[in-house]
Amino acid sequence: MPTLGCAKSGSRRGRPRRRLSTVSRWAPLVASALAAALTLALAASANAPSGAAPACVPATLNTSAARAGGAVTVSPAPETMDASYVTQISFLGVPAAEITNVQVVGSRSGSHPGRLAAYSQGDGASFLPSTPFAQGELVSVHAALRNGDSTTPFGWHFTIAEVDAVSRSLETPPPPPPPPRQSELQHFVSRPDLKPPTVTLTANSGAHAPGDVLLAPYAGPGQYGPMILDGAGRLIWFKPLPAGARAANLRVQEYDGRPVLTWWQDPLVTAGRRDAGVVIADSSYRDIAIIRAGNRYQPDLHAFEITPQGTALTTVYDAIRCNLRAHGGPANGAVADTLLQELDLKTGLVRFEWHSLDHVALADSYMPLRPGGGPTAPWDYFHINSIESEQDGHLLVDSRNTSAAYEIDKRSGQIVWRLGGKRSSFTMGPGARPAWQHDAEQQPDGTITPHRRSIHNHAGSPSASTCNI
Template structure:
């Protein structure tokens, strides 16, 4: 395991938030600007366009999250997204029930995308995990090459998990087991004779490989290869043709992996329309549900296609995000699907489905998870929406990213973040007053902000307070003091963090 050090580079990348300097290098914050100008931009690093947050002008292109159904008796927690759009500002994003950002980290070079951002447990402690890397593929199907990040409650990087051997980890899933091992997929292109399917004899096959890695040591403890257990005849995906004939044939397209209650592996293959239970010791397929070789009779309401995110629920039922669309369209709407498995009778029975009020059809991506209170949460993948449902199926929270965005998955989970950097601050002059804009990327305990001002950095007698109002809070100080400091306060009035003293300069 590689312990992360809180270096200046890590801070600037957003591991604990951002540290920005005034032209004079006075500390965290931004130099004052006239209200007619692009206020809040460091004098040493001018940028074009208006600042969304004066305290964090580096987040000017962070996408807005719109809440369409306000929170009503929702499960506690925050929403976890990985926005991806043409802005180039990609990375893991936490927002609250009002759509306001709580924490964001831009993906550092050379990675281009962050995927599958969620809360897990590692060494009995809550952690954040996500995938970073690049995504390519054939036929519009994303195949990732990258690695997984694990960060602690201070947003410090604990370690990175990489695939064993020469392969790179795929983005589709990352599950930390109770034994502190990690389950994930690798897409391995292998030479393959595809002539029996009408392809080239010197073709290439994308093999879906499950790896289980001991996180501390990086040692591989289990590996499973789809082509040893699943034939090409089970696929619904067409062969690449023409100039693309020698590109890898993605016959399987794995997209989720996890554990059943008995410790065996659950996996989903989008291109075979099948979910699998895999023996964790032998690698044998214990059963298939769906597709061309289902071991169970599947009733019409439980049939799924091009699916994602196969999971066991607490009551013993199973859930899957049924895209119903992909290379072909089988259903008019995507849905969250819950069904029961009768292993003795070899029969699947429908339990419930969760649809979006706008009848969304998501040809790619998506997630469907049970919440702690029995509700459910859906991320609609290629469609940039998320929806929280009560146990009875009613919508109790709904929202979306800008419509030119997407988020591979969306989750809701409880999280307590305590960044190690200082709060950020932006100042501007307006009407004979100093307007203070302040934020603290990643802090979840701030209830109120206090600005202190005066003629000397250690003699700040003028104060103003305001309740936290989303990611950034604005306070007004009369006149033009020489220096300003902000304090972040919790609900009891305790100081959680203090900015550096920033000189007020017009």
């Protein structure tokens, strides 16, 4: 195996001190939030399913999703145990007209009629069942690929997850901040309704890249919402969100050949829906598109990347029931099923879906299972926090809680290599081992840079570094 090295950008030997006045001011709020969470947890525990949860990991990990001789990539993946009960069935890689004779049968719900809806890119289609599946049932799919006068039959099966409805009931917005001091808010004579938090630039090394600073504060004093500052910290633009809403991951991207702003928002109330979504706004700050995750999931705040093909990659966290007895957890357990989707931005269809549970073993996690792992506190064993399209067409996926980055073959969904973690594909040189890292990126020269942000490595010493691989 090749040996990799990295260059540290800095480290810290101790925790920063916190001012007593700040802690004292927030103490009543923290106590109130903890009391509310405990009340909800106790109430939820009373309603939690009492029987053992099903398995959530396939018998064989990293199974290929390529079918029909590799011509078609299918989702949900073959053998997966964690498909959504309202999943569409994705066929990626051939024109929609070549996909024929689709038959879908649930082991309990029976035959599912539906229709094929083509992707706007012209390279596939999703079968949209007319009725939901039953949670926990086995679903069999058979189809054929037409090639001139001949057809190639293919098929696979997958299992529908059992939703952990208890933990979902705990997904409430954070409590409101304490009353702010006047110095903590910005005020504008022409817009007295705007009260964004004050931002103070305390240091400037001069080494930062030119341009504006994009933020989306959702904790502390002031109104929450996406905001843009200039290099001196002066406010350029701010969009206040309704009380109880929050935004994250504000960034500049390109959509339909023009620059846009995108940000994640929860809740995003529009068209009769109140779940999380992503806003796309034009250069005049007007909303031009609202993007939702497919298969009735909610997009997560970590990643939303628009591709040149008119698609978007987004992360999802979804709690499902899972028997964790083999890992020292409860039989009536639950995990955070972390996954990624590629969405067709014009149709909203799911072109590709990849679940960590299908490819990465639960035992690869560094995150302690206890005291969580139950219906009220699902085990976040993987914690996906970034996705990136690589130059060769593969996907780069970063996992905080396995301390590893993964290259994913988009055609098969299989892991090509692992960087870091318990089963790295590379021999890690001195100081090169990632730990709880975020935002793995491929640089123009092909190197991979996972960023480790002021957190503890597995030996327990705090550090902050960026490793160039």
